[in-house]
Amino acid sequence: MAHVEQAALPAILGEVKPAVFPRATLVAHNRSFSWITDKICGIIEGKTPTWWWWCFGVACFVASFTVAGLTYLVATGVGVWGHANPVNWAWDIVNFVFWIGIGHAGTLISAILCLLRQKWRTSINRAAEAMTIFAVVCAAIFPVFHVGRIWYAWFLFPIPNYNNIWQNFRSPLEWDVFAVSTYGTVSVLFWYIGLIPDLAVLRDRFQAAGNKVRSFLYGLFAMGWRGSNRHWSNYEMAYLILAGVSTPLVLSVHTIVSFDFAVSLLPGWHTTIFPPYFVAGAIFSGFGMVLTLMLPLRAVYHLEDLITQYHIDCMCKITLATGTIVGYAYAMEFFIAWYGANPNEGFTFVNRAFGLYAWAYWIMISCNVITPQFFWFKAVRENTTMVWVLSIFVNVGMWFERFVIIVTSLARDFLPSSWGYYSPSIVEIFTFFGTFGVFSVLFLLFIRFLPIMPMAELKAVTPQANVHGDHDDHH
DSSP states (O other): OOHHHHHHOOOHHHOOOOOOOOOOOSGGGGGHHHHHHHHHHHHHSSOOOOHHHHHHHHHHHHHHHHHHHHHHHHOOGGGGGOTTTTOOOOOHHHHHEEEEEHHHHIIIIIIHHHTTTTTTGTTTHHHHHHHHHHHHHHHHHHHHTTTTTTGGGGGGGOOOOOTOOOTTTTHHHHHHHHHHHHHHHHHHHHHHHHHHHHHHHHHHHHHHOOHHHHHHHHHHTTTTOOHHHHHHHHHHHHHHHHHHHHHHHHHHHHHHHHHHHHHSSSSSTOOHHHHHHHHHHHHHHHHHHHHHHHHHHHTTTOOTTOHHHHHHHHHHHHHHHHHHHHHHHHHHHHHHHHHHOOOOHHHHHHHHHHHHHHHHHHHHIIIIIIGGGGGHHHHHHTHHHHHHHHHHHHHHHHHHHIIIIIIHHHSSSGGGGGGGOOOOOOOHHHHOOOOOOOOHHHHHHHHHOSSSSSSSHHTTGGGGGOSSOOTTTTO
């Protein structure tokens, strides 16, 4: 058979001898299937580490800032935030757009990379999907509470009522309600469908260990999974359909969020570059957060064999690509402001760079344009500490981007007589920083009670899963 295959090849290949590039190893050190199962399940089955309790306690304390801030807001009124004419949108919308952006990498890794058959996604997709859901929870806090009378927030949904009061369906804020709720629902379904086979593994392991309570709980959510051919067939079809549904959602959600600004007539907002620019920025900040979360997990749980240098390289390169797109968008905004010859538009962008908020603008440029350029260098990508620090700068920069877009355009509008300078109140600051506590509480509970990686998908990318070749062959 080998001689037949050799004869079928073009003769020129025998003389040229083209180099064969080996595929990257996605699970290092040729680990066995049982090792992968024991490693991932061991995180849940083992005793809760001391560091987890400390982190959980700190996260709960920080989350209480949001609870206290929102309680005070509801009891007193929206005036406790720093809103004042002309800046009537501020940290509430900044933080909403920031958290929605953070959630984009999870669905991108799971859905788009799944459809493109990028197998390196397997080690990070579960944690990234969880990150998406928790980020959407944090994002949803702000638009709901910024309406002031939280008990009337249900009017955002088109529920038939006796008063015949209907929403303004031409408002992009109403579009946000549908986009974010749909995105959150599909993200939860996608995440949960992927969890089912792993929950069944944990059910069986706890059953064997005699822990009937945990076996029952994991079995309840495993929905009777037995790993039969029919189960796997239905599972893969459902996963593929959800990936196909999620892909346009990734692109549409932040596009609709950008419409909050782009459909207005305010200088600095009224621009058609916002949808692709916001989507690229969301993926950029999302991958920054994935690196921020996964690198400490990799170190603490010794997951170097599952999250290899190749995975870090791929994430750094996507961060570099999307960061460069964002930098291009910044330059293009200035060009269009000049080319359009609109004096109001031109003033807005000069004011951003050299006005009262210039400090925020240059922090944004430094973090979002300069920081990712370090990822051109292999030595930087291989230094996990430096990658982690740079990923934090990415997240800081993307928060400042939203701040610059929203506040600078409002603080200097068409009427110089109404100009003002916005500063956040202590309630706003506490409420925002508390959301990091909310996010951390949810993420810590996730890594403690649910498998942080899909075991079946990891086993599928190991060399021994290739039934057509030798176990040492990575092609």
